[in-house]
Amino acid sequence: MKYNHQEPQTRDSALIVAVTSAFRSINPSYTNTHAWYTKQAPVIATPSSSPRSVKSRYYLPIFGSVFASALALVMILTSQNNHLPTGTVALKTTSNAPEVRSFSVSSDVAPEAEERRLLAKIDAQSKATSRTQADESFTESLNVETSLQDLFE
Amino acid sequence: MTGDNIQRNEYLWELLSRAKSGETIAFNEFFNELYTPVYRYLLIRLKHKETAEDCAQITFSKVFQNIQRIEETATSPLQYLFTVARNTLIDEKRKKQAETMPDELWGTFISEENTQKTVENQLLYVSILESIEELEEEEKDLLTFRLLENLSHAEIAEMLEKSDVSVRKAFSRALEKLRLSLKNKGIDYEI
Numbered sequence: 001m002k003y004n005h006q007e008p009q010t011r012d013s014a015l016i017v018a019v020t021s022a023f024r025s026i027n028p029s030y031t032n033t034h035a036w037y038t039k040q041a042p043v044i045a046t047p048s049s050s051p052r053s054v055k056s057r058y059y060l061p062i063f064g065s066v067f068a069s070a071l072a073l074v075m076i077l078t079s080q081n082n083h084l085p086t087g088t089v090a091l092k093t094t095s096n097a098p099e100v101r102s103f104s105v106s107s108d109v110a111p112e113a114e115e116r117r118l119l120a121k122i123d124a125q126s127k128a129t130s131r132t133q134a135d136e137s138f139t140e141s142l143n144v145e146t147s148l149q150d151l152f153e
Numbered sequence: 154m155t156g157d158n159i160q161r162n163e164y165l166w167e168l169l170s171r172a173k174s175g176e177t178i179a180f181n182e183f184f185n186e187l188y189t190p191v192y193r194y195l196l197i198r199l200k201h202k203e204t205a206e207d208c209a210q211i212t213f214s215k216v217f218q219n220i221q222r223i224e225e226t227a228t229s230p231l232q233y234l235f236t237v238a239r240n241t242l243i244d245e246k247r248k249k250q251a252e253t254m255p256d257e258l259w260g261t262f263i264s265e266e267n268t269q270k271t272v273e274n275q276l277l278y279v280s281i282l283e284s285i286e287e288l289e290e291e292e293k294d295l296l297t298f299r300l301l302e303n304l305s306h307a308e309i310a311e312m313l314e315k316s317d318v319s320v321r322k323a324f325s326r327a328l329e330k331l332r333l334s335l336k337n338k339g340i341d342y343e344i
Binding site: 012014015016018019020021022023024025026 | 192193196197274275277278281282285296297300301325328331332335342
């Protein structure tokens with residue numbers, strides 16, 4: 001086999017060209033070397049090659065922070081509400097005047113004073129009403145209570 | 154030294170001086186520019202992929218560690234780098250003298266992309282690399298420095314601590330041996 005490369009200028013040219021091509025045909029592997037090099041001399045951080053979506057880049061942080069703020073606000077308000085009027089509905093009963101069992105709005109602001117005021121009022125009313133009326137209203141209230149119990153059960 | 158070589162040397166010196174002043178990217182460029190020739194040289198001499206990679210890494214590691222000591226003198230960065238690579242190679246061979254280094258087939262190192270995808274070329278390159286393997290160590294160095302990276306006879310002479318004339322003669326002798334070896338394999342480069 002005779003190898004005569006294009007227009008060799010000297011006796012060695014063809015051989016030199018062939019040897020150079022043979023040398024340059026050797027394919028280096030960069031995988032391990034690159035791993036070594038990045039460990040040895042880390043380069044300045046560059047933006048990620050696979051960019052994150054707009055949704056994950058902007059929406060999640062924004063809504064995440066809004067949600068966190070809202071949650072914090074709710075927690076603050078909840079803790080403060082322990083010292084504010086609750087406005088909850090409670091069933092007040094009095095042993096002396098069962099006819100006035102009723103739903104009333106209680107307040108945490110001076111509850112004892114409020115209770116005493118109501119009790120005094122109820123006592124006054126019970127003294128004023130006759131026994132018959134009291135019995136009727138007591139029966140009615142019992143009926144209401146029974147129906148409420150049925151409802152909860 | 155040709156005009157291209159002078160320009161390349163200037164570029165490499167610039168990269169090294171930037172790397173000296175702390176620009177990591179400059180050394181990165183230097184590495185990317187010269188890794189392939191250094192790796193090829195080491196592979197031709199060692200004929201073992203993993204060991205060649207290790208030696209290439211050690212070579213660049215040494216350059217990186219001693220970067221502040223490198224001075225812009227008459228020697229080119231290529232010359233400096235190949236001197237470091239050659240010393241690393243000598244150390245490696247000394248270390249592994251007792252061990253028998255497993256040989257790998259030349260065909261596995263040749264990429265199809267670089268051989269114009271012809272089987273004939275691949276076979277030819279394998280034959281050439283096998284013939285080079287038969288040469289003396291110094292002749293292998295001469296061929297790779299001269300033909301792989303186009304270093305001048307003067308630069309090689311300085312690296313090998315020989316005279317310019319003796320390097321020229323040794324180079325011609327190496328080519329003659331190679332031609333003869335290839336001829337014995339049925340590949341004729343006589344004109």
